[in-house]
Amino acid sequence: MSRDEVCGIASQLPVAIVEAGGDTLLTADEVSAWTRLTVKSLANARARGTGPAYIKLGEGAQAPVRYRFRDVERWLGAGHRAEAA
Template sequence: MHELMTAESVAEQLAVTVKTLAKWRHFGTGPRYIKLGGNGRCNAVRYRRSDIEEWIDAQAVSTRWLEEHAVRHDR
């Protein structure tokens, strides 16, 4: 069984606000999430710990990549 986390616990782990998580959900830029419940407006949002860990790993940026794709301001 997957370990499910609340938005509050994910926000704390990522050092962001719950409101930021809601914005990320709206724009589709944050970690994957699950909506529990029916079609009503009170669906509970939960996150799988494994999805959070995968999302964090996907945020890693290689320094080498940055150097190769850096915008040159001295031109």
């Protein structure tokens, strides 16, 4: 996926998130909206180790997960597709 395509997909995020970029932490819902993958698909990708890098805020199955903007951008740029949910 080209940089222009990644930026085009990022336009689905709130402007403040796109402008902050980098280390901005995104929720699974925000990444879902950006990538057009369901939250469940993102969870499955985490379990398989095929999704974007993530941070788990706490321990246990119910601990919230966050994604750095740059990691999702890098994951998309590496050729992973944003698909219809």
